[in-house]
Structures are given as structure tokens and as C-alpha cells.
Amino acid sequence: MFDAGDIATAAKPGQFIQVKTSDDCFPLWPRPFSIHDADPVTAHLTIMFRIYGSGTAQMAARRPGELMHLFGPLGNGFPAVDGNLDVILAAGGIGLPPLYFLAKDAVEKGLSPHKMTFIAGAKSKLELLNEARLFELGLRPVICTDDGTAGRRGTVVDVLEQELAPRQKVTVYACGPNAMLREVDLLLARGNLSGFLSLEALMPCGYGICSGCAVRVHPPADRGPTDDRCDYHLKRVCIEGPVFSAGEVMWD
Amino acid sequence: MIDLSVNIAGVRLKNPVLTASGCFSYGEEASEIYDISRLGGIVTKSLTYLPREGHPPPKVVETDSGMLNAIGLSNVGIDKFIFEKLPFLRQFDTACIVSIAGSRVEEYVKMTERLAECDGIAAIEANISCPNVDEGGLEFGAYREPAGRVIAEIKRRAKQPVIAKLSPNVTDIVEIAKSVVANGADAISLINTLVGTVIDIEKRSFKLSNKCGGLSGPAIRPVALAMVYKVANTVKVPVIGMGGIMTASDAVQFMLAGASAVEVGTACFIDPMAPLKIIDGLRDYLARHHEKSVKDIIGKVRRS
Ligand SMILES: Cc1cc2nc3c(=O)[nH]c(=O)nc-3n(C[C@H](O)[C@H](O)[C@H](O)COP(=O)(O)OP(=O)(O)OC[C@H]3O[C@@H](n4cnc5c(N)ncnc54)[C@H](O)[C@@H]3O)c2cc1C
Ligand SMILES: Cc1cc2nc3c(=O)[nH]c(=O)nc-3n(C[C@H](O)[C@H](O)[C@H](O)COP(=O)(O)O)c2cc1C
Ligand code: FES
Numbered sequence: 169m170f171d172a173g174d175i176a177t178a179a180k181p182g183q184f185i186q187v188k189t190s191d192d193c194f195p196l197w198p199r200p201f202s203i204h205d206a207d208p209v210t211a212h213l214t215i216m217f218r219i220y221g222s223g224t225a226q227m228a229a230r231r232p233g234e235l236m237h238l239f240g241p242l243g244n245g246f247p248a249v250d251g252n253l254d255v256i257l258a259a260g261g262i263g264l265p266p267l268y269f270l271a272k273d274a275v276e277k278g279l280s281p282h283k284m285t286f287i288a289g290a291k292s293k294l295e296l297l298n299e300a301r302l303f304e305l306g307l308r309p310v311i312c313t314d315d316g317t318a319g320r321r322g323t324v325v326d327v328l329e330q331e332l333a334p335r336q337k338v339t340v341y342a343c344g345p346n347a348m349l350r351e352v353d354l355l356l357a358r359g360n361l362s363g364f365l366s367l368e369a370l371m372p373c374g375y376g377i378c379s380g381c382a383v384r385v386h387p388p389a390d391r392g393p394t395d396d397r398c399d400y401h402l403k404r405v406c407i408e409g410p411v412f413s414a415g416e417v418m419w420d
Numbered sequence: 421m422i423d424l425s426v427n428i429a430g431v432r433l434k435n436p437v438l439t440a441s442g443c444f445s446y447g448e449e450a451s452e453i454y455d456i457s458r459l460g461g462i463v464t465k466s467l468t469y470l471p472r473e474g475h476p477p478p479k480v481v482e483t484d485s486g487m488l489n490a491i492g493l494s495n496v497g498i499d500k501f502i503f504e505k506l507p508f509l510r511q512f513d514t515a516c517i518v519s520i521a522g523s524r525v526e527e528y529v530k531m532t533e534r535l536a537e538c539d540g541i542a543a544i545e546a547n548i549s550c551p552n553v554d555e556g557g558l559e560f561g562a563y564r565e566p567a568g569r570v571i572a573e574i575k576r577r578a579k580q581p582v583i584a585k586l587s588p589n590v591t592d593i594v595e596i597a598k599s600v601v602a603n604g605a606d607a608i609s610l611i612n613t614l615v616g617t618v619i620d621i622e623k624r625s626f627k628l629s630n631k632c633g634g635l636s637g638p639a640i641r642p643v644a645l646a647m648v649y650k651v652a653n654t655v656k657v658p659v660i661g662m663g664g665i666m667t668a669s670d671a672v673q674f675m676l677a678g679a680s681a682v683e684v685g686t687a688c689f690i691d692p693m694a695p696l697k698i699i700d701g702l703r704d705y706l707a708r709h710h711e712k713s714v715k716d717i718i719g720k721v722r723r724s
Contacts, residue, residue, distance in 0.1 A: 196690060237691070239691075372482075372489075373688070373690075377444055380689075394470055395469065396492070
């Protein structure tokens with residue numbers, strides 16, 4: 169949890185912050201983390217993370233009271249949940265933090281928690297992120313693990329498929345590894361369903377100036393001639409995302 | 421009062437800190453964060469005649485104290501720049517330097533002609549670190565003769581001063597510098613990125629979709645500084661130095677080595693406020709050394 173001043177006041181679900189733990193050149197880039205919770209009154213901002221490499225290891229080693237460089241809130245964020253439709257939130261691994269914030273925001277705005285199906289999955293029980301907070305919101309999350317060590321056995325995509333089957337009008341909000349999002353996107357395309365996917369990318373700057381985070385999307389119909397004549401268009405995940413509409417991304 | 425202003429080829433900069441091409445987009449994003457009029461100048465992303473999407477991901481990779489990029493010159497093209505980006509940039513009181521790139525001499529020429537009709541452009545920076553399709557994809561900036569030729573052609577049409585931006589991927593950068601100056605370059609900026617790559621040993625594949633990319637950041641600073649020193653010592657035109665400048669002390673090193681101004685690239689990614697912090701730090705350095713003008717430190721490294 170950070171004392172994050174204006175960032176916490178301005179934060180919207182689906183947005184992220186860039187965190188630079190030290191002034192060192194290693195690692196050089198700041199690291200992006202989804203906003204898990206933000207309290208405009210106390211200016212507290214919470215992120216939740218897993219240790220992958222040097223950046224997250226450095227962050228984990230920091231003690232309460234120490235200073236870090238935070239920059240944000242960044243990115244477009246999720247569109248607000250439409251209470252008239254069934255809503256499924258599908259979180260794989262570290263995809264949980266922003267979807268928790270989205271669900272909390274919706275509940276605070278008056279949506280009944282029972283209108284939302286929250287799927288929280290991970291490879292195994294040990295990698296499940298703090299799902300207790302979901303119960304506190306009044307949600308009844310569907311927990312799943314690939315190896316069956318907690319909740320249903322199966323991937324988030326398997327469970328999503330089961331949950332989608334009886335429904336007609338539904339919007340899916342998904343966040344997790346890009347490989348999972350690709351599967352979710354294909355599932356939605358097959359069912360002709362709408363949804364929003366929050367992507368991951370390497371982010372040197374996080375605010376749109378370097379193009380390093382770009383992903384391939386279908387080119388707009390009115391795109392004129394280009395110099396490199398490619399069949400794709402590029403969008404910057406940090407500023408034109410990280411949330412994309414289902415069907416927008418051209419997966420590899 | 422400390423005077424931070426400098427002069428580059430007849431263009432007065434309120435301070436010697438500019439943002440480097442490709443590291444500031446067209447200014448819109450940074451303008452949401454701070455008043456970009458405080459910058460000495462900005463250099464736009466390199467433009468090509470037609471818009472370019474650029475290479476597919478992965479386009480960047482972190483390295484020890486640096487990063488590699490293979491962006492592939494993603495840019496909006498000259499038309500959209502003139503109609504949408506330039507009017508935006510004109511609102512700010514900062515020198516707008518337009519970077520151009522091409523794969524043929526005639527592309528540079530066509531863009532220079534278009535820019536000659538525009539107001540609000542302080543100078544043109546010619547990025548000559550691009551593959552020349554007419555010479556088998558060899559970079560324009562790789563040899564004396566093609567580097568000089570493209571600068572001469574740009575210079576013939578340009579209404580604004582022309583800055584030649586040199587590639588460090590050459591045998592002797594001083595020879596290229598002499599050639600572009602002989603062909604009319606009003607100033608020189610250096611260095612562009614150094615070619616490099618990273619391999620993923622588990623997948624046994626390159627980490628960049630384009631295999632190789634350009635190295636930037638602190639890792640290249642000593643190389644850049646030596647090149648700036650050699651070039652500034654040889655040519656009579658002003659030199660703009662860059663390569664791994666993260667702090668004011670880095671900027672001071674480049675100015676002592678002979679740079680009349682500096683460009684800040686990768687540092688803008690790590691900390692959006694980096695250019696402003698560098699300006700403030702430069703002022704502090706000058707105060708500490710009882711200098712009245714930043715011009716007084718240009719090239720003042722002791723030679724013996
Ligand atoms: C918009 C956005 C929001 C994010 N939100 C969160 C969040 O809320 N919580 C969180 O824990 N992470 C989140 N991430 C991912 C997080 O940014 C990375 O985990 C982090 O950058 C890793 O940095 P590192 O220095 O520890 O690892 P690195 O040194 O960069 O990487 C070490 C190794 O781990 C691998 N690796 C790194 N990140 C991931 C990943 N996410 N998945 C799989 N393999 C990976 C790398 O390929 C490499 O092999 C988010 C990413 C984005 C783009
Ligand atoms: C992501 C990225 C994109 C770049 N794009 C351009 C470009 O379009 N044109 C250009 O002349 N230089 C480009 N450069 C090079 C920089 O302008 C600069 O010369 C180089 O990065 C060294 O400075 P630095 O270490 O401060 O970044 C780019 C650099 C980076 C990192
Ligand atoms: S991270 Fe730099 S443009 Fe997105």
C-alpha cells in the first residue's frame with residue numbers, strides 16, 4: 169500500500185501505475201502494476217504483485233516508510249459495468265487486482281454483487297491471490313486452479329466457457345496473461361459476445377511516448393497507404409489500452 | 421541571473437536541453453504532465469513521407485543499464501504531422517525541431533520541401549541512420565559519400581537550418597561529421613543508437629521481432645561522450661550531444677566535451693520529469709562554479 173496523493177484520488181478501475189523502486193539503472197525501466205484499490209479520502213493506493221524478476225524482487229525488499237517513485241494513474245481503464253447485462257469478471261493469476269477494483273467500484277455505485285460472476289484462477293493454490301477480499305465485497309467467486317489444488321480444477325478459460333453456456337446477454341471483463349486473454353477472445357468471438365480485455369506488455373515509459381508496448385490490432389478501414397505496407401495497425405497498450413475491446417487485437 | 425540560453429545554427433534555445441527523437445512522440449503526452457514550454461526544444465519522432473506502423477512486437481528489451489529498441493520508425497507521416505501535430509506544437513514557446521527519415525534521397529527531399537512551406541519549425545534534424553534501399557540497405561550515415569549527398573540534397577531545399585544526426589555504427593564518425601559539414605550541415609547531433617541484440621537461450625530465439633535493435637540509455641554514455649568530444653573538436657558547426665544522459669551531471673559532461681546543447685532520450689521513459697530536472701541541475705552546477713552563462717562551459721574540459 170502506498171501513500172499516493174493525487175494518484176489515489178484520480179484512479180479508475182483498470183488503470184495502472186508505473187513504479188520505480190530505486191534510482192539505479194538496474195532494472196532501468198519502471199514496472200507497471202494495476203491499481204488494486206484506491207481510497208480518495210486517505211490517498212492510500214494498493215497494488216498486489218508476484219515476484220518474477222529483479223524489479224518485483226527489489227520492490228518486495230522495500231520496507232514500510234520507504235519512498236518509491238510512482239507515476240500514474242495511467243491507461244484507459246475499464247468502461248463502467250453495465251448493470252443491465254450479466255457480467256462475468258475473469259481473472260487469471262495477477263489479473264485479479266484490477267478486476268477486484270472494478271467489482272468494488274460497481275458495488276459502491278449500487279450494483280448488486282450477485283449480478284457479477286467473478287472467476288479467480290491460478291496455476292495452483294499457492295499462486296492464488298488474496299481471494300478473501302472478494303467475499304468481503306459480497307461476491308461469490310468461482311475459484312479454480314489448473315492443478316485442482318483449490319476450487320474447481322481447470323483454467324479460467326474452462327470455467328468461463330461453463331459459465332457462459334447458459335447465458336445470452338453477457339459482458340466479460342478479463343485480465344491475466346496474454347495467452348489466457350487470447351483464449352478468452354476466441355471464446356467471445358465464437359459466442360458473438362462482447363467483452364473487455366486488459367493486456368500485458370513491456371512498458372519502458374507507460375505514457376505513450378516510446379511505442380515500445382505496442383500490440384497489433386486490425387487496421388482501421390480508412391487507413392490510407394503506409395510506407396511499410398503491413399497488414400496490422402499498432403496500438404500502444406499503455407495509453408490506448410491496457411483495456412481493449414474483444415475482437416480488437418490481432419493475436420500471434 | 422544565470423543565462424542558460426544557447427545558439428544552434430542561428431536558433432536561440434532558452435536552455436540547452438532538448439528531448440531526443442523517438443523519445444517524446446510529438447509532445448502531446450508530455451504536455452499533459454508538465455509545461456513543455458520550459459524545454460529548450462523538442463525533436464519530433466522521425467517522420468517518413470508516408471505513415472509507418474513499424475515492427476511488430478516485441479519491439480523493446482531491457483539490457484544491463486540500457487535498452488534495445490526496434491520500433492521500426494512508427495510515425496504518422498509528413499501530412500498528418502503538418503496538419504495535426506505541428507499546429508499543436510506551435511502553441512508552445514519551445515524550439516520545434518522536426519526529424520525526418522527516409523529510405524531514398526528523394527524521400528528526404530520531398531519532406532524537406534513540404535516542411536519549407538511551414539511556420540513554427542526551428543530546424544530540421546536529418547536522421548541518416550536509415551537503410552538506403554538504393555544502396556542495398558546500407559545506412560545513409562554509414563559512409564562519407566552517401567551521408568554527404570543526402571545532406572546536400574536536403575540543404576538545397578531547406579528553409580530551416582539542417583542538423584545532421586549521426587550514427588555511431590561507423591568506422592570513424594569524425595570522417596562522416598566532416599563530410600556532412602562540407603555538404604552544408606548547419607549543426608550536428610550525435611549519437612543515434614548502437615546496433616545490438618539479445619538472445620533468449622531457452623527459446624533459442626532473438627528477443628526482438630526484428631532480431632537486432634538500437635541500444636540506448638546509460639550503457640552507451642561513455643561511447644557517446646567520446647564521439648561528441650572527437651567531433652566537436654573537429655568541426656566548426658555546433659554539436660548537440662546525446663546518449664545516456666540521465667542527470668544534469670551527465671549533461672554537463674557532454675557540454676564540457678564540446679556539445680552546445682544536449683538531447684535527452686531514454687531518461688524521459690524512466691522519469692517524465694527528467695528533462696526539467698536536468699535543466700534545474702544545470703543551473704545549480706553553474707551557480708556552484710560561479711558561471712554566468714552556460715555558454716562558458718561548452719568545450720571547457722581540460723586537454724592536458
Ligand atoms: C498494465 C499492467 C498491469 C500489471 N499489473 C500487475 C499487477 O497488478 N500485479 C503483478 O504482479 N504484475 C502486474 N503486471 C506485470 C508486472 O508488470 C510484471 O510482473 C513485472 O514487470 C515484472 O518485473 P520484474 O522486474 O520482476 O521481472 P523481469 O525481470 O522483467 O522478468 C523476469 C522474468 O519473468 C518473466 N515475467 C515478467 N513478468 C511476467 C508476467 N507478468 N507474467 C509472466 N512472466 C513474467 C519475464 O519474461 C522474465 O523471464 C502488470 C503488467 C501490466 C502491463
Ligand atoms: C524507443 C526509441 C526510439 C527512437 N526513435 C528515434 C527516431 O525515430 N529517430 C532518431 O533519430 N532517433 C531515435 N532514437 C534515438 C534517440 O533519439 C537517441 O539518439 C538515442 O536513444 C541515444 O540517447 P539516449 O541514450 O538518451 O536515449 C530512438 C531511441 C529510442 C530509445
Ligand atoms: S510504454 Fe512507452 S508508449 Fe507505451
